[in-house]
Amino acid sequence: MSDGTKDARRPHGELVADVLATLWAAGGPLTAQQVNDALGLGLARTTVATILGRLHEKGTLVRTRAGRGFAYAPVADAPGLAAGRMHRELESEPRRDLVLKRFVSSLSEHDEDVLRSLLRESEEGA
Secondary structure, three states: OOOOOOOOOOOHHHHHHHHHHHHHHHOOOEEHHHHHHHHOOOOOHHHHHHHHHHHHHOOOEEEEEEOOEEEEEEOOOHHHHHHHHHHHHHHOOOOHHHHHHHHHHOOOHHHHHHHHHHHHHHHHHO
């Protein structure tokens, strides 16, 4: 929009990412209305409530009672959510060894070094 207002017709994935970013920045649970106000996109509260409800159903958010509704908070930070997705993908494959082999073979040299370092730390801590 050229008048400076934000366009509420955003791609769904982008809107979900914005909702999660808002919750991470808040540092505590927020209601759908509070998330909507923080987004400042002029969305219907029900749109935000639907997104929050779906994220809760997927296990991405926890919710607590807040008046007649709910307040939502993320179960993990962004790296934690990405790690969870990676773990679920690995768990869904019967040939985990091949998945890991292909994953490792696609890493950059820097990422390989980081992975080796993390594995060493894990062995030393055990």
